[in-house]
Amino acid sequence: MSSSSRFEPKIVGFICKWxxxxxxxxxxxxxxxxxxxxxSLRVMCSSRVDPEHILQAFxxxxxxxxxxxxxxxxxxxxxGNYQTRKRIMMLLEILKDMGISPTRLRLEWISASEGAKFxxxxxxxxxxxxxxxxxxxxxx
Amino acid sequence: MSAKKPSKRIGVFICHCGGNISSVIDxxxxxxxxGKLPGVALSxxxxxxxxxxxxxxxxxxxxxxxxDAYIVAACSHTLHETTFRTLGKETGLNPYQVExxxxxxxxxxxxDDPQKATSKAVRIIRSVIEKLRLNEDLLPIEVPVTKxxxxxxxxxxxxxAALDIANAGYKVTLxxxxxxxxxxxxxxSKTFPTLDxxxxxxxxxxxxxxxxKNIELLTYSEVEDVAGYVxxxxxxxxxxxxxxxxxxxxxxxxxxxxxxxxxxxxHDRGIKKRKAIYIPFPQAVPATYxxxxxxxxxxxxxxxxxxxxxxxxxxxxxxxxxxxxxDTFGAIIVSTxxxxxxVLNLEEYGADQIPDVVDGMQFERLLYLxxxxxxxxxxxxxxxxxxxxxxxxxxxxxxxxxxxxxxxRICCMYTSKQAMLYKSAFPEGKSYxxxxxxxxxxxxxxxxxxxxxxxxxxxxxxxxxxKIFQEDGKVVVWGADTLTGEKVEIKADxxxxxxxxxxxxxxxxxxxxxxxxxxxxxxxxxxxPKLRPVESLSAGVFMAGCAQSPRDIPDTVSSASxxxxxxxxxxxxxxxxxxxIIARVDEDICxxxxxxxxxxxxxxxxxxxxxxxxxxxxxxxxxxxxxxxTCPSGATQQLNFADTQIKEMVRAILSDKESSE
Ligand code: FES
Numbered sequence: 001m002s003s004s005s006r007f008e009p010k011i012v013g014f015i016c017k018w019x020x021x022x023x024x025x026x027x028x029x030x031x032x033x034x035x036x037x038x039x040s041l042r043v044m045c046s047s048r049v050d051p052e053h054i055l056q057a058f059x060x061x062x063x064x065x066x067x068x069x070x071x072x073x074x075x076x077x078x079x080g081n082y083q084t085r086k087r088i089m090m091l092l093e094i095l096k097d098m099g100i101s102p103t104r105l106r107l108e109w110i111s112a113s114e115g116a117k118f119x120x121x122x123x124x125x126x127x128x129x130x131x132x133x134x135x136x137x138x139x140x
Numbered sequence: 141m142s143a144k145k146p147s148k149r150i151g152v153f154i155c156h157c158g159g160n161i162s163s164v165i166d167x168x169x170x171x172x173x174x175g176k177l178p179g180v181a182l183s184x185x186x187x188x189x190x191x192x193x194x195x196x197x198x199x200x201x202x203x204x205x206x207x208d209a210y211i212v213a214a215c216s217h218t219l220h221e222t223t224f225r226t227l228g229k230e231t232g233l234n235p236y237q238v239e240x241x242x243x244x245x246x247x248x249x250x251x252d253d254p255q256k257a258t259s260k261a262v263r264i265i266r267s268v269i270e271k272l273r274l275n276e277d278l279l280p281i282e283v284p285v286t287k288x289x290x291x292x293x294x295x296x297x298x299x300x301a302a303l304d305i306a307n308a309g310y311k312v313t314l315x316x317x318x319x320x321x322x323x324x325x326x327x328x329s330k331t332f333p334t335l336d337x338x339x340x341x342x343x344x345x346x347x348x349x350x351x352x353k354n355i356e357l358l359t360y361s362e363v364e365d366v367a368g369y370v371x372x373x374x375x376x377x378x379x380x381x382x383x384x385x386x387x388x389x390x391x392x393x394x395x396x397x398x399x400x401x402x403x404x405x406x407h408d409r410g411i412k413k414r415k416a417i418y419i420p421f422p423q424a425v426p427a428t429y430x431x432x433x434x435x436x437x438x439x440x441x442x443x444x445x446x447x448x449x450x451x452x453x454x455x456x457x458x459x460x461x462x463x464x465x466x467d468t469f470g471a472i473i474v475s476t477x478x479x480x481x482x483v484l485n486l487e488e489y490g491a492d493q494i495p496d497v498v499d500g501m502q503f504e505r506l507l508y509l510x511x512x513x514x515x516x517x518x519x520x521x522x523x524x525x526x527x528x529x530x531x532x533x534x535x536x537x538x539x540x541x542x543x544x545x546x547x548x549r550i551c552c553m554y555t556s557k558q559a560m561l562y563k564s565a566f567p568e569g570k571s572y573x574x575x576x577x578x579x580x581x582x583x584x585x586x587x588x589x590x591x592x593x594x595x596x597x598x599x600x601x602x603x604x605x606x607k608i609f610q611e612d613g614k615v616v617v618w619g620a621d622t623l624t625g626e627k628v629e630i631k632a633d634x635x636x637x638x639x640x641x642x643x644x645x646x647x648x649x650x651x652x653x654x655x656x657x658x659x660x661x662x663x664x665x666x667x668x669p670k671l672r673p674v675e676s677l678s679a680g681v682f683m684a685g686c687a688q689s690p691r692d693i694p695d696t697v698s699s700a701s702x703x704x705x706x707x708x709x710x711x712x713x714x715x716x717x718x719x720x721i722i723a724r725v726d727e728d729i730c731x732x733x734x735x736x737x738x739x740x741x742x743x744x745x746x747x748x749x750x751x752x753x754x755x756x757x758x759x760x761x762x763x764x765x766x767x768x769x770t771c772p773s774g775a776t777q778q779l780n781f782a783d784t785q786i787k788e789m790v791r792a793i794l795s796d797k798e799s800s801e
């Protein structure tokens with residue numbers, strides 16, 4: 001599957017405990033295979049994800065960042081994901097100004113029952129970033 | 141590269157999980173790589189870290205290596221985080237000095253390439269190490285528990301759970317959407333495999349519930365709103381008006397006689413009619429009339445008013461308003477049951493346009509009416525006793541393309557029962573059952589199916605029915621017998637479709653209010669399929685019966701008793717412990733800008749005008765972390781999810797040290 005010359009993007013995932021991390025677990029239990037380029041960090045809610053964390057990931061060498069939360073209306077904390085959406089929308093604008101393609105930042109709603117969606121999202125996002133190529137921002 | 145990292149001695153225990161992890165991830169190489177990281181005093185592997193010897197190993201190593209904190213790199217947090225934190229406490233560590241790194245569900249189970257999976261595991265564990273380095277010692281927050289339970293849905297599951305809990309001495313509020321409790325079990329004729337009458341075992345329990353001193357029964361009611369959290373859910377309940385004062389009503393039935401409106405009876409599933417003012421069924425609890433406002437001609441004397449005119453005790457009150465009840469509960473059980481997949485969706489089986497094609501529950505009512513009145517099993521179109529009956533299993537089930545992918549689990553058994561009961565009532569009749577496989581895996585079930593075949597002469601045809609249509613007063617069934625390879629055509633008098641059990645319509649809405657996950661079919665999602673089958677991932681919310689998945693009565697009752705015992709264990713103490721990973725504000729930095737107040741869903745941020753700061757109410761904070769992001773000065777942090785920690789985690793994920801493939 002892997003050819004040594006192929007670009008392997010590095011992607012950071014911020015996933016909420018209640019939905020997207022549970023979906024990732026379900027994908028695991030169902031043995032739904034996907035490419036291993038995303039390493040995720042589990043937060044309580046997507047609303048804990050600070051745009052600064054995302055920028056820091058890009059600056060630290062990430063080629064893509066994925067934020068995963070519960071579907072609108074389903075956030076464990078009622079409205080957390082609405083705040084996430086606002087913040088990500090704002091950040092997408094800022095990314096453009098910084099010359100970072102907004103495609104490199106993805107916000108997805110994946111519920112605890114959507115193991116297959118988690119798998120698909122992973123593969124699809126990884127392929128997209130692979131096609132875009134390295135971001136090459138790494139400072140230090 | 142922050143200079144002032146607290147120098148904790150960290151241990152890392154990597155689990156083989158009996159090959160589940162080690163067959164993909166090179167655990168020895170992983171342990172070596174992790175062992176080289178600064179601050180890691182021990183990095184080792186073990187077959188099953190969660191086993192008793194595995195836990196002993198941790199105890200021993202914590203002492204031997206003088207560890208301040210440790211990581212278990214194994215399965216998902218949801219499985220053993222509590223196990224290992226409790227163990228940490230036993231070894232003398234603060235439980236929050238223990239973290240899980242999930243390298244099974246989110247690594248070895250989803251990746252094939254050993255090298256890449258191992259490299260990913262390095263990144264995962266390394267990021268958790270960075271978090272753990274900066275974890276603070278925390279003490280769980282203790283909250284008082286309200287020793288009262290809300291049960292939503294009063295079928296056999298809700299009734300069983302209510303009685304179990306109430307008999308143990310705790311208060312229960314049992315809520316039911318319909319006018320009577322009893323659910324589907326009250327509709328069924330006889331139950332498999334014993335063929336005892338469903339009413340006879342159900343009715344006494346319904347009565348017991350209504351008289352129990354610890355049970356408050358709220359029928360015709362719904363959950364409006366839920367706030368709070370485990371131990372103290374604040375629930376707003378809407379009790380819909382029944383427009384009758386049960387205290388005054390003498391059950392004389394005159395109102396029913398004069399009511400001009402007839403609609404399908406829900407209890408008889410449309411086989412019989414009811415009036416707009418009605419008692420759902422003779423054994424209903426509470427035994428009182430309900431005026432169904434949706435079918436009533438209008439709650440006005442000019443619109444109709446016939447019932448009011450004849451009601452001597454003046455028990456009918458058109459002006460009755462919904463009542464709103466607010467109460468606090470320590471735990472909630474969801475037992476909202478099931479519905480049947482609508483025949484309307486089954487185009488190939490006539491889409492509900494053929495009167496003599498009924499669903500399983502309608503046939504139950506036909507059987508019941510026959511056994512209770514001796515009227516004979518009458519088919520709906522012309523009241524004739526059907527001479528040939530075809531039962532179609534898996535109607536809408538096990539059909540991922542068009543309908544539901546899952547097995548409805550009870551249909552194999554109940555069609556056998558129905559065919560048997562039909563044959564006993566009408567021995568000259570002929571009955572056929574179309575099946576895909578017979579699933580009779582319950583106590584006494586296989587023997588029961590054999591009896592249907594051998595003693596009651598039920599013909600079993602293995603194959604799927606392709607089409608059902610009407611012709612000359614008959615219902616024609618086209619199918620294939622896959623055992624003989626022949627096409628089959630049966631001109632039947634009645635067809636019974638064993639349609640799929642689907643979650644009852646209100647389940648999703650209630651689940652939303654409770655923050656309870658549902659699966660892809662809309663059934664409630666258990667915390668763990670094997671080890672926590674009646675708990676949800678929302679602390680304090682439990683599930684029982686068919687709200688969770690299709691099941692029969694014994695399994696429903698077992699799950700209800702299971703949920704009841706879990707609830708009792710939870711509310712039997714005086715306090716509950718909540719995770720202390722809440723927000724904290726640095727009073728020296730906070731400028732009192734109040735930005736955080738606007739994003740907090742729980743009103744947990746409170747302005748203190750004396751100090752001009754916004755404090756955190758630890759009883760209310762649910763630990764989402766949103767205010768941390770909003771705080772412009774960085775005065776607010778989430779305990780053990782601080783910005784510094786997340787930053788270090790990101791850095792550790794991206795670093796290429798020790799993770800080269
Ligand atoms: S908990 Fe999932 S987005 Fe808030």
